Structure formats: structure tokens, C-alpha cells
Amino acid sequence: MTDRADAMHPPARRLSVPRKLWDLLGLVPFLGFAFLFLVAPVFYLVVGAFQTPDGTFTFDNMLGLAAPNIANSFWLSIRLSFASAALGTVAGLLLAQALILGGMPAWLRQAITTFSGVASNFAGVPLAFAFIATLGRLGLVTLILRDVFGWNIYASGFSLFSFWGLTLTYLYFQLPLMLLVITPAVEGLRSEWREAAESMGASGWQYWRMIGAPVLAPSVMGCFLLLFANAFGTLATVIALTGSNFSVVPIVLFQQIRGNVLYNPNLGYALAVGMILVMLVSNLLYMLLRRRAERWQK
Numbered sequence: 001m002t003d004r005a006d007a008m009h010p011p012a013r014r015l016s017v018p019r020k021l022w023d024l025l026g027l028v029p030f031l032g033f034a035f036l037f038l039v040a041p042v043f044y045l046v047v048g049a050f051q052t053p054d055g056t057f058t059f060d061n062m063l064g065l066a067a068p069n070i071a072n073s074f075w076l077s078i079r080l081s082f083a084s085a086a087l088g089t090v091a092g093l094l095l096a097q098a099l100i101l102g103g104m105p106a107w108l109r110q111a112i113t114t115f116s117g118v119a120s121n122f123a124g125v126p127l128a129f130a131f132i133a134t135l136g137r138l139g140l141v142t143l144i145l146r147d148v149f150g151w152n153i154y155a156s157g158f159s160l161f162s163f164w165g166l167t168l169t170y171l172y173f174q175l176p177l178m179l180l181v182i183t184p185a186v187e188g189l190r191s192e193w194r195e196a197a198e199s200m201g202a203s204g205w206q207y208w209r210m211i212g213a214p215v216l217a218p219s220v221m222g223c224f225l226l227l228f229a230n231a232f233g234t235l236a237t238v239i240a241l242t243g244s245n246f247s248v249v250p251i252v253l254f255q256q257i258r259g260n261v262l263y264n265p266n267l268g269y270a271l272a273v274g275m276i277l278v279m280l281v282s283n284l285l286y287m288l289l290r291r292r293a294e295r296w297q298k
Helices: 002-008 012-024 027-049 060-066 068-101 106-119 125-135 140-147 163-187 191-199 204-232 236-242 249-258 265-297
Strands: none
Touching (some): 027 265, 068 249, 125 140, 204 265, 236 249
């Protein structure tokens, strides 16, 4: 009877392999999309970076990255990304601390979090137009400061179309992104840690210096790297706000590939490879720091 029952009802493990294969079919659209729009383009860029227009192998394109104008564009992009990431990290961390640890009402926290989800994806031409209408030479805030308070910010040296003006524009999406990413880490600070520190006579400053800051440090550094990579690849906001006068790497790349004067597609591929390497290093360090931070949150 047992053998007959086993024959009528085979073990479930016999169906496990086909079932797993069926479940893996759900990965096919994602893997296909990733290959077509991520792996294949990167491979095409790497191959093109070591070719001349006629298809022969060369190192000239990669060596061309050391040219003064291209090196300066990389340095400008790095400084701009660093400044916006640093300011966004500090401001976003303070905002997260105020919302989560400062006893703010739940409705206010939810409203700011919802707005951050929208603002972190608001960039490009709409963002540039919004800042021109607000802080341009005839922007609303500029006119209010000039006519009501008697302060002409442009006469004082400020310009929306300068390095710090562009950094301020970047903060519109950098700060909300920092808030969204750092919130889980701030929420992971257990109240028992502070209570234990206070019971042993530690002050608030000592708690943050010896417990809070070391626990949050990997998350904060990881968020900084994420913001840096996010700013480094921004093109639409820069070109919509300053045109082609602010030579960050994405604009120089665009000029090499689509320009009428500086037209060298293979040099543009080399520029793209350089950008990929910078962003790859930033994201790898971010993932390593994130894994370390998750150990404290478990």
C-alpha cells in the first residue's frame, strides 16, 4: 500500500526543479533590459574608447583625457559634486534628526517625506526654470530682496549661473534624497543605547561622540558617496541653466558626440568611460559602507 501511495503521490521535490525554472522566468525581462540598456552600451563605449573613427585600435582617446580642457572639466565636476553632496549630506542629516529624534508631529514628518520623494526626482529643465524664476536676475525672491529689503544679491556677488549658484540648484534634489536614504539609519538608533549611556553618567555630547556618531558614520559616508555620484552624472539641469558655458564632464561629452565644432565621438566614448569609472568607484564604496552600516541596524 505504501508503494502504491508513493506512486500516486510523488514527492514534492520531483516538481521543485521545474518550478524553480518557472520562477526564474520572471528574471528574464529584467536581465534582458539590463543587458540591452546597461551591459551592451557600456561594452560599446569601452570598445569605442580604444578605437579611431576608422575602427583601428588606439590609446589616444584615453590619453586625451589628460588634455587641459578635459582634465579641468573633470576637476570642475568633482568640485561641484563634492560641494553639493557635502552640503546635502549635512543639511539632510540635520533634517532627519529633527524629524525623527526631535519629536516632530507625525503629520509633518509624513508631509516632508512625501515632498522629498517628489523633489528628489525633480531636475532638468523644469528645475532650472523654477530657479531662474525664483533667483534669476528678475526672479521673485531677487526682486523681493531688492525692492523690500534693499539688498541686491547680484550686486553683492551672487549669481545663479555660477559655481555656487549651480550648487544651490543641486541642493534642491540632493537634500531630499539624503533625507530619504539616511532616515532608516537614524531610525536604527535604539533608545536603549542612549538610556544606557545616560544611566552611566554620559552627557548628550558624549553619547553622540562615542555611540551615535560612530554608528551613523558608515551610513552618512555612504550617503555622501551616493549624492556625489548622483550629482556627477547630472546633465540636463546644468545645460538648461547655464547652456554650454559651464564645462562639466557631461557637457564636454555631449559636445564631442553631438557638437558641430568639437566633434570626436571616440573621445566622447573615452569621457563616458571615465565617468563610469568615477561613478563605479563611488557606488562600490557606497555599497561597502552600506553593508557595514546594516550590521549595526540588525
